[in-house]
Amino acid sequence: MTIQAEHSLEVAVERARERYVQRRPVGAQMHAEAERVMPGGNTRTVLYHPPFPMRVARGRGCRITDVDGFDYVDLLGEYTAGLYGHSNDTIRDAVRAALDDGLSLGAHNTYEARLAAAITLRLPSIELIRFTNSGTEANLMAVSLARVITGRAGIAVAVGGYHGGLMYYGGGGSPVNAPFETVLLHYNDIDQSVAALRENADSLAAVVIEGVQGSAGCIVADIDYVRALREVTTQLGIALIADEVMTSRLAPHGYFAALGITPDLTTLGKYLGGGLSFGAFGGRADWMARFDPSAPGALPHAGTFNNNVLTMAAGLAGLTAVLDDDVIIDLNRRGDHLRHGLQDAVAPFGWCATGQGSMVGLHPVPGPVRSTADLVAANPQLRELLFLELLERGWYIAARGFIALSIEITDDDVKNFIAAVDDVFARNPELRAAI
Numbered sequence: 238m239t240i241q242a243e244h245s246l247e248v249a250v251e252r253a254r255e256r257y258v259q260r261r262p263v264g265a266q267m268h269a270e271a272e273r274v275m276p277g278g279n280t281r282t283v284l285y286h287p288p289f290p291m292r293v294a295r296g297r298g299c300r301i302t303d304v305d306g307f308d309y310v311d312l313l314g315e316y317t318a319g320l321y322g323h324s325n326d327t328i329r330d331a332v333r334a335a336l337d338d339g340l341s342l343g344a345h346n347t348y349e350a351r352l353a354a355a356i357t358l359r360l361p362s363i364e365l366i367r368f369t370n371s372g373t374e375a376n377l378m379a380v381s382l383a384r385v386i387t388g389r390a391g392i393a394v395a396v397g398g399y400h401g402g403l404m405y406y407g408g409g410g411s412p413v414n415a416p417f418e419t420v421l422l423h424y425n426d427i428d429q430s431v432a433a434l435r436e437n438a439d440s441l442a443a444v445v446i447e448g449v450q451g452s453a454g455c456i457v458a459d460i461d462y463v464r465a466l467r468e469v470t471t472q473l474g475i476a477l478i479a480d481e482v483m484t485s486r487l488a489p490h491g492y493f494a495a496l497g498i499t500p501d502l503t504t505l506g507k508y509l510g511g512g513l514s515f516g517a518f519g520g521r522a523d524w525m526a527r528f529d530p531s532a533p534g535a536l537p538h539a540g541t542f543n544n545n546v547l548t549m550a551a552g553l554a555g556l557t558a559v560l561d562d563d564v565i566i567d568l569n570r571r572g573d574h575l576r577h578g579l580q581d582a583v584a585p586f587g588w589c590a591t592g593q594g595s596m597v598g599l600h601p602v603p604g605p606v607r608s609t610a611d612l613v614a615a616n617p618q619l620r621e622l623l624f625l626e627l628l629e630r631g632w633y634i635a636a637r638g639f640i641a642l643s644i645e646i647t648d649d650d651v652k653n654f655i656a657a658v659d660d661v662f663a664r665n666p667e668l669r670a671a672i
């Protein structure tokens with residue numbers, strides 16, 4: 238990009254920020270109040286964006302309304318947890334029924350085993366399952382189990398991988414990561430990854446891997462890459478942990494099953510709690526049985542809210558009464574359609590659309606994007622300008638270009654969104670500076 242183009246882009250972003258601030262006095266005021274009691278007014282880093290983050294008052298279907306009264310179509314879909322939209326009747330009824338029977342029962346309840354049965358029926362590699370409160374916790378538990386089973390301490394993860402706030406391996410890794418000894422694999426690079434695993438086999442308990450790196454930008458793994466990981470981990474006695482917190486939504490029986498690959502353990506989260514706090518890990522019965530509290534020397538697995546009735550009821554209703562195979566297939570078909578339409582719209586300007594099914598990424602690089610190395614050149618200001626211009630037109634995506642469809646999004650929404658993106662590029666020559 239020339240110096241002149243960079244300057245025009247800066248000016249355009251500044252103008253878009255000013256407009257955002259001017260039109261949102263209530264949001265600005267609420268953010269200022271939040272800043273007095275929370276660092277940066279924030280309790281979830283990913284939601285922060287300058288000049289101050291969107292604050293939503295309510296949602297219905299796939300629509301949200303911010304505190305200043307602006308309406309948006311929600312294409313962020315709560316980073317995949319919002320698969321059912323904001324007000325699915327079946328889930329609301331199930332939550333109401335659970336509420337009527339009382340909260341915080343301090344005992345096994347009538348929902349948890351039914352949700353476990355529904356999930357194990359869906360994801361064939363999960364023979365036994367346990368629930369947690371988040372995907373982060375699920376990954377920590379799965380890794381900890383693999384460490385006990387293998388008697389080794391280290392883990393291997395892909396550069397750019399996101400397995401929760403304590404297991405983030407983008408941008409050089411997070412300083413608040415759990416202190417596992419970590420070997421880094423280059424996503425989609427079979428030679429490097431296999432060599433790194435062989436070299437470190439004696440110290441590695443598990444490989445933790447996403448079939449599509451969601452947080453990193455919806456980067457899809459080659460099937461041969463995942464196959465190679467499965468093969469070499471089997472040879473070396475290393476556990477393969479499939480992080481399906483996001484990707485289980487991509488196919489009726491989960492993404493790894495669609496690839497024909499059986500991991501030892503799988504971690505889940507997001508939408509499987511029906512829109513409430515949720516996580517789960519499960520897999521091989523012989524390994525998971527180590528948590529059976531009636532067995533001598535059982536491993537402990539605690540969590541006050543692991544079986545909280547609202548999540549269990551919402552998750553069960555979603556999985557058994559809403560999300561049948563046809564709904565999942567339709568959702569992901571619509572996502573593929575969106576990605577192809579976006580690719581056609583943005584490719585002439587040096588951008589690309591990535592992803593698989595209902596998980597889509599939009600990036601200011603020409604692509605293809607096969608690992609985070611291909612995104613290094615992406616200019617954050619281009620992302621910000623697109624984000625602010627889409628907000629202005631009533632479309633909400635993640636500031637980093639992430640999109641996750643809910644089942645409330647229609648073919649018309651997809652068509653209208655592509656038209657909105659066309660319009661943004663037509664009216665903002667600064668965005669075309671990616672080429």
Ligand SMILES: Cc1ncc(COP(=O)(O)O)c(C=O)c1O
Pocket residue numbers: 316370371372373374376399400401402447451452480481482483506507515516
């Ligand atoms: C692939 C993946 N694993 C784990 C997590 C962590 O889940 P949670 O936010 O529920 O802790 C996420 C969250 O975005 C994720 O995308």
